[in-house]
Amino acid sequence: xxxxxxxxxxxxxxxxxxxxxxxxxxxxxxGRYSHDARAASKHPAATPRPRRRAWVPLAAIALMAIGxxxxxxxxxSVLRGIQLxxxxxxxxxxxxxxxxxxxxGCKLQLTGEDGxxxxxxxxxxxxxxxxxxxxxxxxRLFLGQGRLEASISETAPARFFQxxxxxxxxxxxxxEYVLEVDEQGAAQVTVATGKVSFGEPEGRERYVPAGxxxxxxxxxGTGTPRFPTGTPEFNAILDEFDGAVGEPAPARRRxxxxxxxxxxxxxxxxxxxLLDDPDEEVRAIAQAxxxxxxxxxxxxxxxxxxxxxxxxxxxxxxELWR
Amino acid sequence: MVKRAKAGEDAALAEIYRHWSxxxxxxxxxxxxxxxxxxxxxxxxxxxxxxxxxxxDADALPSWIRTVAxxxxxxxxxxxxxxxxxxxxxxEPVAKERGEEELAERVLHLVRSLPxxxxxxxxxxxxxxxxxxxxxxxTGMTHGSVRVNLTRGMSILRPMLRKEGWHERGP
Numbered sequence: 001x002x003x004x005x006x007x008x009x010x011x012x013x014x015x016x017x018x019x020x021x022x023x024x025x026x027x028x029x030x031g032r033y034s035h036d037a038r039a040a041s042k043h044p045a046a047t048p049r050p051r052r053r054a055w056v057p058l059a060a061i062a063l064m065a066i067g068x069x070x071x072x073x074x075x076x077s078v079l080r081g082i083q084l085x086x087x088x089x090x091x092x093x094x095x096x097x098x099x100x101x102x103x104x105g106c107k108l109q110l111t112g113e114d115g116x117x118x119x120x121x122x123x124x125x126x127x128x129x130x131x132x133x134x135x136x137x138x139x140r141l142f143l144g145q146g147r148l149e150a151s152i153s154e155t156a157p158a159r160f161f162q163x164x165x166x167x168x169x170x171x172x173x174x175x176e177y178v179l180e181v182d183e184q185g186a187a188q189v190t191v192a193t194g195k196v197s198f199g200e201p202e203g204r205e206r207y208v209p210a211g212x213x214x215x216x217x218x219x220x221g222t223g224t225p226r227f228p229t230g231t232p233e234f235n236a237i238l239d240e241f242d243g244a245v246g247e248p249a250p251a252r253r254r255x256x257x258x259x260x261x262x263x264x265x266x267x268x269x270x271x272x273x274l275l276d277d278p279d280e281e282v283r284a285i286a287q288a289x290x291x292x293x294x295x296x297x298x299x300x301x302x303x304x305x306x307x308x309x310x311x312x313x314x315x316x317x318x319e320l321w322r
Numbered sequence: 323m324v325k326r327a328k329a330g331e332d333a334a335l336a337e338i339y340r341h342w343s344x345x346x347x348x349x350x351x352x353x354x355x356x357x358x359x360x361x362x363x364x365x366x367x368x369x370x371x372x373x374x375x376x377x378x379d380a381d382a383l384p385s386w387i388r389t390v391a392x393x394x395x396x397x398x399x400x401x402x403x404x405x406x407x408x409x410x411x412x413x414e415p416v417a418k419e420r421g422e423e424e425l426a427e428r429v430l431h432l433v434r435s436l437p438x439x440x441x442x443x444x445x446x447x448x449x450x451x452x453x454x455x456x457x458x459x460x461t462g463m464t465h466g467s468v469r470v471n472l473t474r475g476m477s478i479l480r481p482m483l484r485k486e487g488w489h490e491r492g493p
Contacts, residue, residue, distance in 0.1 A: 012472050013454040014446070022480060022488075023448070029426050030433070030449045033356045035347030035363065312364060 021198040036160060082118075082134050083111045089123075101127040101146065108141055109163070119152035119172075131162065140164065143181050151176040154194070164201070168216035171197040173212070190228075198222065204276065207314070209321050212269055220245045226270045227321075233262040238270055249279055256282045260289040264322050268294050272317055275310050294320060324380040345460035346350030346391045348450040352434060352442045353395035366394045371449055432482050440475030443468055 011020040031037055078316050089106030091099050101123040110118040117140070123129065127146020133139065140147075140162040152161050161172040166185030170177070175194020181187045190213040193303045199205040199213045199222040206225050208214045214225040223242035226235055241255040256274070264273060274286035296316055326334035346366050351359045369390050377386060378428045434445055458468045 012476060013455060013469060022483070023476070026448045027451065029422070029429055031451060032426060033351060033359075033430060034450050035344045035360075035450075038356075038360055152329065312361070 007235055030302055043099075076305075082113065082139060084131060084134060084139070085109050085111065087120075098144075099129055099131070101129075116155075118156050119150060122149040123147070136219055138162065141185075143179060145183060145185075147178065147180045149176075149178050152194075159197070159217050165216070167218045168199055168222050169195070169201045171205075173197055184218065186215065187215060188215045189207070206273060209269070209318075212321070215242075224270045224273050227266050230266045230270070231262055231264045233257060234264070234267045235269070237262060249281070252279060253281050253285070256285045260285050263289055263293055265293055265295070268317050268320050272310065275313060324374075324377070324383055327374055333457075335371060337371070342387055342460060343367075344450040344452060345446060346387065347390070348446040348452070349391040349461075350389060350395045350451060352438070352445050353392070354398055356430070358398065362395055362398050363391075364477055365398070366391045369394055380460070384460055388461045426487070429483070429488075432486070435480065436478060439467075439471050440478065443471035444475040444479065445466055447472055 007213045010016055012023050012131045020162075033138060050226065056075075083106060087107050087109045089104050090102035091106045091108075092102060103125050105125045105127070106123050108121045108123075110121065112118055122201050124147035127148065128144040129146070130142040130144070131140075131149070132142050137157075137160070139160060143165045144166065148163065149267060150161065150163070150172065154174050156172070156174065158173045159171050163170045163179055165179070165181045165182075165187040167187050168189075170179050170187070170189050175196055176192040177196055178190045178192070179187065179196075180189075189196060189208055191208050191210050193210050195207065197205045198208050198216070200216075203221070206214050206222055208225045211229070212225045212227050216222040220243060222239055226238055230233070237255055237258040241259065243254065244252050244255060259271070259274075268290060271286045271290050275283055275290075277286065290313065294317060323334050323339055327338055340464065345361055347363045350362045350366065366387075368419075370387055373386075373390070378384065378443055430449075432446065434441055436444065442461075443457060446452045446461075447454070451466060452460065454468050454472060457463070457472075458465045461468075463471075
């Protein structure tokens with residue numbers, strides 16, 4: 001390779017042959033970090049359905065057979081300094097993993113090593129759940145059936161408190177929410193304050209802010225978050241769209257067009273989630289609709305020029321979701 | 323194109339983005355990590371679009387964009403309250419069997435540890451795939467400056483790679 005600044009005939013300068021092996025190898029290795037390579041890699045791929053954990057109804061029979069012990073108020077499970085304590089109602093403990101809220105329901109409190117309050121968990125009567133993980137970095141439950149009202153401290157780290165259900169995982173991002181699971185394992189989260197992440201653990205996560213709700217079923221997976229106060233026609237079409245999992249692309253695209261024509265600014269939450277739909281045409285419909293109905297500030301002009309990330313869109317749309 | 327961009331024409335703004343985004347991304351990557359470079363690149367263009375009206379000399383556009391890119395990247399780092407990641411020479415040799423992703427990361431760190439002028443030009447060349455003349459055109463530097471940056475940068479980088487176990491004809 002020439003070190004003469006006047007010599008413009010070499011591979012490092014303008015790829016003149018013969019190739020410099022080191023430079024060529026570096027180009028091949030480092031090209032993955034280029035702007036164009038990263039832009040090309042942002043095409044969202046459909047993620048495989050994760051294995052779902054099945055709730056075992058036979059466990060209930062087992063509990064009756066062996067006779068269950070009762071948690072009394074003051075009973076606590078402590079692991080690595082994180083404490084989960086029963087503070088109201090009663091809890092049936094099979095001696096195994098499954099806990100069942102009594103006929104009056106129950107309330108548990110999560111506290112940190114220093115006794116600081118992390119959250120309150122209120123279970124409706126006969127709710128069934130397990131403690132999967134209780135650790136400094138993670139507190140995770142499994143709600144098999146029933147209703148949980150969770151109120152988590154804003155100072156708790158995001159994603160510290162999580163609840164698995166048969167159909168989805170609900171991850172706290174600092175909030176109060178209600179999570180319900182029916183006998184078929186279908187789950188619905190409604191967020192009162194703050195926000196949660198909701199979806200299959202290895203799949204697409206849904207962002208559910210205050211005032212919004214999201215459903216998940218075992219056969220269809222996680223639906224699209226929406227505001228129940230959103231446009232009635234839009235929400236009705238959205239239910240059809242969520243139910244069209246596995247339908248041919250033209251059918252889904254027609255529904256997406258229906259969403260586009262009925263959407264109002266409050267519906268941008270659902271449209272934002274379609275920006276990572278596996279179908280490119282659905283994504284394009286969603287983005288075009290967002291440009292049409294969302295009142296974006298002047299600084300959002302960048303969204304018209306580049307292929308924006310979902311995060312870039314969210315930064316501009318969140319004002320509409322408050 | 324600059325005149326149309328100053329008038330706020332979307333097509334002209336898009337053209338400017340298409341033409342300059344690899345160069346901006348490369349300059350940003352010289353200062354911040356790959357995961358942040360995309361977002362910072364978008365921030366640069368927001369600043370560029372805002373500042374167009376004040377640009378008096380269209381010929382100054384390349385060097386102005388380069389300055390905005392550098393400043394935006396540096397301000398981003400300041401906001402994070404961390405300095406730029408500078409690679410330290412590892413005692414562990416770069417093994418042929420090591421995963422390619424990890425190898426790429428280590429080599430990128432070595433490039434980013436070079437002096438400012440050299441690392442920017444080398445990233446534009448080796449990562450973004452711009453030729454020397456294209457680097458000069460997009461950054462406002464002279465051909466001579468770019469040539470020196472590339473040549474001297476590679477002359478420092480090669481022994482660093484050898485010391486890490488990089489074989490003469492590549493990984």
